[in-house]
Amino acid sequence: MVYSASASVDHFPGASHQAKLTLEIVFGSRVLEFCHAGHSVFWEGDVASDAFMIGEGLLRLYRILPDGRRAITGFAFPGDVLGLAFHDRYLYTAEAVTDVRLRRFPRRRLHALATDCPYLHHDILRVIAGELEAAQEQMVLLGQKSAEERVASFLLMNARRVGKGQAVPISFDLPMTRLDMADYLGLTIETVCRAVTKLKQAGLVSMEGRHKVFLHNPAELSRFAGLDDFELAHPPWPKPALPPVETDPIETGEPGRGGFHQ
Incomplete structure (x- = not known):
């Protein structure tokens, strides 16, 4: 079970300003949550109810194969957004490598906002395109190198x-x-x-x-x-800064499964 400490914040500026919403603005309206290293933000197979933006720390993203082996499909860094490309269920587990601070936003509400917000719609497409690009890069990594x-x-x-x-x-x-x-x-x-x-x-x-x-x-x-010339000045993924708000740690009696923990 996923425990949420996010306030139900669905109020944004008037229609003229709402059309300029971005993922950074939308997630910035949510309460900052905390996840200890070794605990999971969500688990493979859970209902994909929320999307998440990482503020601090690192997540490992993995799937468990039928024979019990773990396959890490990627890592989520500060500024990354998770959960936009899913349908009904999360396709992998997101586990904290270090202590992590993040914000969540309901996926249905996010996609509803994007219907009337071209900036937000573009941001969502950019994130999904980045996930596809990263998946293709890993295919080359595993298959050819x-x-x-x-x-x-x-x-x-x-x-x-x-x-x-x-x-x-x-x-x-x-x-x-x-x-x-x-x-x-x-x-x-x-x-x-x-x-x-x-x-x-x-x-x-x-x-x-x-x-x-x-x-x-x-x-x-x-x-x-076998990569292009190294260029640190222009990293392939943007890292937006999230405005600081109060931290809301979460307690649960189910360590390591589907929630943030103290």
Whole structure:
């Protein structure tokens, strides 16, 4: 069961201003919610009642295969919106890798608003198109690239999303575990570790501790991964800032299933 702390906020400015609604404005009207690391925002198969915009933190998106294996289909970063492309049920589980702050909005209400709001309609189409593009990129990643190319592509993807500045070496925190990387890249943990070691030996990357990553030559790493020239100044996904409002943590007696927890 999904527990919601969002206030029922359906009041927006008059019709002339409502026509200029965007996803950022709509989600900004909702209360900020909190989800602890290791707990789920929603589960695969649950009724898709809400869409979510991530304010802080990281979510892993995964499906469970019939034989029990976990397949990570992606990660959700600050500014990402989840839940717009579903029909009646969520197709994957969204689980917090780190502590996460987010906002939710009822999907039916959101699509009803978009009927009369061209800006909002365009925003929704943009998000859905981005999901399709990411799915195609992962198909190429899994179907055509070597283990080293997959790991290099994964590091570059994260640098574009969370890397700060363009000074070389580019540094960023990688909160995912090696198991997360393996389940996303279709590899074993041992293969991921060997691939990282090869990239280190080539002088392309280095690491500090378990999560700090340094890209020493992102352009060469991009060529190695079979990607276009690395460009951190223009990341492929926008990261809108959400206006701060009160945080509403949620408690439930059902840890780890379908809700946000303290």
